[in-house]
Amino acid sequence: RKEVEQDPGPFNVPEGATVAFNCTYSNSASQSFFWYRQDCRKEPKLLMSVYSSGNEDGRFTAQLNRASQYISLLIRDSKLSDSATYLCVASLPLVFGKGTRLSVIA
């Protein structure tokens, strides 16, 4: 089975910091990429899709590098409410990474 690799963290950062997560995928045929957020003991929820040209949604920026099979997520001006596990996803076939845990500290 093709893999998606993420740094498990935890990343402990102060409020207002900028933090970046990286993810690599092994299946060069993967077509779709996503970042999901999962709060403790809750279900995953879509944070953002990742497009080839890169995309931004408020404080969040996602980048895709197909040549290096690498996806990134940048969070600017971290808030306490950003504390969660961030899951990188590649498809086809659907594979989730193990997640990167972020703790934003006051």
Added chain:
Amino acid sequence: EAGVAQSPRYKIIEKRQSVAFWCNPISGHATLYWYQQILGQGPKLLIQFQNNGVVDDSQLPKDRFSAERLKGVDSTLKIQPAKLEDSAVYLCASSSPPGLRGIDNEQFFGPGTRLTVL
């Protein structure tokens, strides 16, 4: 709009017993997924349905796990017999069918069933 419903929310059984989980996807979503999430891991896809047909079940342990979606709406996942290592959260998700070139759409997850095998 109602979300993905799952039941039961919690289940405790002894090893070698059987257990079944139920999922009702968001209305109109043709694609349904079952995942297993072990503590500290990401969700692992067990099976993906498109309507009532199986798209991917390559990671389903077919000697003990089975799943069906007979009418293309609700789905059940069964484990028979359960092992200690099956202790996990079982997540159901649904989405609109993949778009052009097989690009997947957003998945909406249910709250999950937390299974403990003693």
